[in-house]
Amino acid sequence: MSGAAPFGDWMKAVQARTEEALDAFLPPADLVPAKLHEAMRYTVLGGGKRVRPLLAFASGELFGADADAVARAACAAEMIHAYSLVHDDMPCMDDDALRRGKPTVHVAYDEATALLVGDALQAQAFEVLAGSTGVAPARLVTMLRLLAEAAGSGGMCGGQAIDLDSVGLSLSLEQLERMHQLKTGAMLRVSVLLGALAGRELDAAELRALAEYARAIGLAFQVVDDVLDATEDSATLGKTAGKDAAANKPTYVSILGLAPSKALAEQLRRQAHEALAPFGEQALRLRELADLIVQRKA
């Protein structure tokens, strides 16, 4: 794509647009109940790599998405992601005090507020997406259904449940992959799909290609997470490093070792690129995002 802006510029522009859209799609901090709304904004705004919105916008560009619909899809996915972090950080789950370099919500507020913030953000995600006007209603219903499936027990929540049950167990590589495909992969995948569907209907071949791309980057994302968790410090990551190993949770590094994990991430990056071949030059941003996910340092 000759004449395309450098990836870094594109990424910054999309992150800024995401921040602006999230701000607009969250209830104002002075609206009653003000403490809840303030905590929702604390949770969502001003941090995070915005990987899911980046995927939605990149995919949206490829499929000529309606500007409002793709922003809503991006924000809905990010709100689901943000709520999951709030609940994961709670004492009954990972009991983490630091997230994105800030005190976690139950530390900054209290546990009851953290619980409600997560619950309200999930509802807010569906409210935001259901408010799209630039998409044919039948397609929007599909998008809402896909988001619900990705968030629920057959997706993110299911992956969390398997993760909880696997503490102290020795998982096979296949079981670990299955867990991550649900826990992280489902929401990354749906971010790609929602961005595309904000543009137009997809045929079966396009759906397959996007799903294969999403599968590869989803796994790559987790492999790299495990590598970083084993090699970087908490200050760099903005969250507690070495936590999975300390909690005796199986990781790619603990199963495969460090160097093979890095090689796997690189292999997945190539698979992601190959999956995008049918879309040609136009898939530039999705290719660059695969590179970002594998090459990131935090």
Add this chain to the structure above:
Amino acid sequence: MSGAAPFGDWMKAVQARTEEALDAFLPPADLVPAKLHEAMRYTVLGGGKRVRPLLAFASGELFGADADAVARAACAAEMIHAYSLVHDDMPCMDDDALRRGKPTVHVAYDEATALLVGDALQAQAFEVLAGSTGVAPARLVTMLRLLAEAAGSGGMCGGQAIDLDSVGLSLSLEQLERMHQLKTGAMLRVSVLLGALAGRELDAAELRALAEYARAIGLAFQVVDDVLDATEDSATLGKTAGKDAAANKPTYVSILGLAPSKALAEQLRRQAHEALAPFGEQALRLRELADLIVQRKA
């Protein structure tokens, strides 16, 4: 409505149909992650008065609802309600060990599972509703948006947040009413609306009438809850009685006294009936549900 079945028979039939539909709309207990799915079914099946499904079905009958769509609307509302109970019962909220006469989810399982069950049930509610096929997509999008609004920070979660913040405060009757209109009223209201919209579009006058009906029964529901909490024992209620007073939470009984609270409930019942006047004889089941809500003993 001459020839209509006695209310008790109608109610039992709807409850049975709700139970059957909930069973069908929940993931099977042996599907991975089995513990999560089993706990979701423990939460939702085999208990509860099913007030929200009763309202949805009653309203659906009045507006000639599609059978699948009204069942999905009823189950979606019940799943949101059920998830809210699971999270409310957790130690960081009300810390309750008994619900519907059974151990609460975090007691029967553990806190992390209770958190995930609630999260997954909220997603499941949207997934179930978004799967409706007998409703025009544009109307279904409206239904999904209304459900999200009722569940979120402008509805149920917002009411919870106000409730938390009001412990130990002396609320005015107006503030108490506002809190309950969000905490309980929003989901009762949307149950009525979703049932109706599963039938057809509503005009402004019909929407106003249903909203006024829902306002009255929503408040009546809470007033009666407070009366029962002050007068019945835990075994009768299937949950811990006298809890609000013990927690120094404002209630209708603590603000108005017992006899005026009972009089208010009766007044709200009459208002609910009056709101239904435009619908004539056909609104029989909604009238009977208003009576049930005020006259119930648990």
